[in-house]
Amino acid sequence: MSQRPSQQQLLPECLENILSNLSETKDLYSCLLVNRFWCTVVVPYLWKYPFNIAGESKERCNMIIRTYLSCVSEDSRKKLLNAGINMSEYPCKPLFDYISYLQDLIIDQNTFDVVPLIFRLKNIKISSQHEIQQKLQIMSANDEWIFKSQKQLVEQELAKVLLKGCTKLHSLEIYQCDFLSNLIPKILLSSKLDNHNRPTSSSSKSLLLLNNSSPSPSSSSSSSSSNNSSNQLFYALREFSCGSLSDDKPTYDFLMMMANNCKFINSIKIHDIASLRLGKALASLVSSQNYLSCIDLNYSNFYNFSTYEQIFHSLFNDQYNQIQLPPHLQHLFQPKLSDNTKKKNSSDNSPSLNRLKLTKTILNNIQKPTLDFMIKKCNKLHSLELNNCVSINSLAPLQHSLTKLNNLKIFCYEQDLNFITEFFQISNINLKNIFLGWKINSPPHPTTTFTTSQLLFNTFNSPSPISTYNLEESFKRIQILSNHCTNVENLYLETIFPKELLLIFKSLIHLQKLSITFNEQTNWDDYMEELGENIPKELKWIEIRNRKNLPFSINGLQVFLKKVKEINEDLELGFKNTQYIDIIKKYDIKINNYDFNW
Structure with a gap:
């Protein structure tokens, strides 16, 4: 009796381990074509870090944005169609939920430039960035107004789909750009709505606090559906970079909201933040982290230390880097200690910080209290x-x-x-x-x-x-x-x-x-x-x-x-x-x- 060929396949974990050792992106794309099983494993792997693969290529970044735009809801499609945006080239339901795989998000003028995308969706052929600028310059006032409205709508719908689907984000880089200006209000609105609907009983508060204080993202997966959208977006965040942000209230509120939702960031990199108000918000973000190991403070031009002074105070002050739990829950997480032991432990307690970087900073006006903390x-x-x-x-x-x-x-x-x-x-x-x-x-x-x-x-x-x-x-x-x-x-x-x-x-x-x-x-x-x-x-x-x-x-x-x-x-x-x-x-x-x- 003839035997059938073995149907046994590599476990997905084994295949992922193999894929992680492939240095060339083209090899990963070739793996997509092996069979259906390989495709289902490779696609999530490729879409974890798409912007890193794209690099500085505007064309590749635009292809990624086009793919994300195909993931919008049916209501969003109708809005875009009514605004004159042709969505016929996109399937109603993509084969994969690409955004759900995203772990490294970079938001700047290069990655989220939707202008070439809109020209494509309007069936206007373009061959270069220079040609785009020429077409924008010769637009009539009415066409320009329509184009700006379409651009804002596309950015808003992209913001919605990112906010809804991006739940595994490990790294976030944000720099001032048009898309960020549309994303931040959506995040703040989502946070306000969820805070309004959040239960306020003491037991519910305790449960929420426990969810926020757990250091393991995997342990929170079962309760992720109960967390608000903004918390889902930032809960697994481990690395955060920002630069050249607008000194306005929405940006300040956004950073403060991150401080309330992000507790387990390992690395924070801050570039070109000269505003004292944003410095205060970033100080709150730094102070709320329980496992911070790297701080990178970077100016492109020379600035005084005053903005970063607040961040240093929050980083090195005794009261920070501590998880505050209600008294009736503390015994669940630590053994009961005598008063003498508590005093000894609190005096010996050290921050987890092990990497510090300062760039183009004038240090001659650093204050003595900051030095004492350091x-x-x-x-x-x-x-x-x-x-x-x-x-x-x-x-x-x-x-x-x-x-x-x-x-x-x-x-x-x-x-x-x-x-x-x-x-x-x-x-x-x-x-x-x-x-x-x-x-x-x-x-x-x-x-x-x-x-x-x-x-x-x-x-x-x-x-x-x-x-x-x-x-x-x-x-x-x-x-x-x-x-x-x-x-x-x-x-x-x-x-x-x-x-x-x-x-x-x-x-x-x-x-x-x-x-x-x-x-x-x-x-x-x-x-x-x-x-x-x-x-x-x-x-x-x-x-x-x-x-x-x-x-x-x-x-x-x-x-x-x-x-x-x-x-x-x-x-x-x-x-x-x-x-x-x-x-x-x-x-x-x-x-x-x-x-x-x-």
Whole structure:
């Protein structure tokens, strides 16, 4: 008797594990065509992070928005049809509930630009963004009014379908744009309606509080249907980023509503918020988090610390990062403790924050109470990044509390380097990763405005000839680093001198990655043999960032490479200058010019 072929298939969990290891998006699209089972598994996987896949492509983002628009209700379809929007190309019911899979939502002018979509729905052929602008400019006043009305309606209906269907959101990025202006009122209206219909009995309040205080999103799935729409949208949120938001009441109310609904965010990134009112709302959002681990405060241009002061107060104040439960429910979550034990636990309690990043912030007016909070509560900080900040010496009192710091990344001005050397001396035999860059010129005035091309994160001023005094100071910094940070594995430095590099090689025996620029006013040939003889055995990659002038000859490089091959055969080079590539290949050393990272 012939046996039928086995119908056994991979479990969905196994297939998802396989898909997670596919690096190319085109491979995922190919998987859609294998069979129906594969399709049902791959589609949710693809639609978890559609905007990440789309990247900066407006065309791909527009395709995603078109797909989401096809998920609108029948009533919404009728509204759009009555407004002159042709919905015939969309099926009445899509094969998949695409929005329900969404976990990473990015809202900005690039991702949610509905103007090309409306032209398409009106059967107006366009080939480029430039052509769109031309068509908008030649519209009559009446056509322009109709077009704006249609645009607003499409954005409102998209907002509705997102608000209703997006229940698994883990990451949210919002930047000021037309769509956000239509989304926020919908969220606020939904929240008000649900608050109006919410039961107010003491037992119902307790249940709602329990739902909001549970750290596990999976445990809340059974009760998600009873939660309001805005709570469903934000309940599973773990990462939040915002930037350049309008300083108006709806935006403030929206952030305050998030503070009431979001309790389990791990990472908050705030870009270009200069308004004190929005700073207060974001401070409330920060203070309501129970598991916050990363704060990234980022200005594009230089601003004073005043807006972020509120956020820091809320972050480091004793009363925050605590779940407040009614007395009759506290015993369900923690054992009964004696008064002495409670006092001891409350005094030892530390925040969960372990990563802090400040960008383009003027720190000279930071208040003492804020520093006191930081000193007390930053004792678990693992990563500190100060990117192009002014007056980082103001943070000197913080140094003693950063005893567990592993990662230090600083771009600063030369006069602030004393802060770094003091920091190395005080804290940190624990430092594993140091990324230190500096500018020689003076810091900007607070009112100075910069273009993107001038941001320090992207470019550095070319170093000027260094005086004897600066050379001595430079060697002193490297000497302190080598003496106190002996466990460093990854190191990025600005212009370096031969004796400094030799000291690094001899002292930092655990070094694995090193990125440096050789000082071009020094003849390195006399040091190349000694440098090669002292290359750390654990060093896997060294990057020489000089692009034009190399301060050593072909012979000097050959001497260095010959000694390196005797000690460290697996060493790879990052080499931006093409002049000596053939020499490096001759010694069978791999060239990998990937970006320096931790």
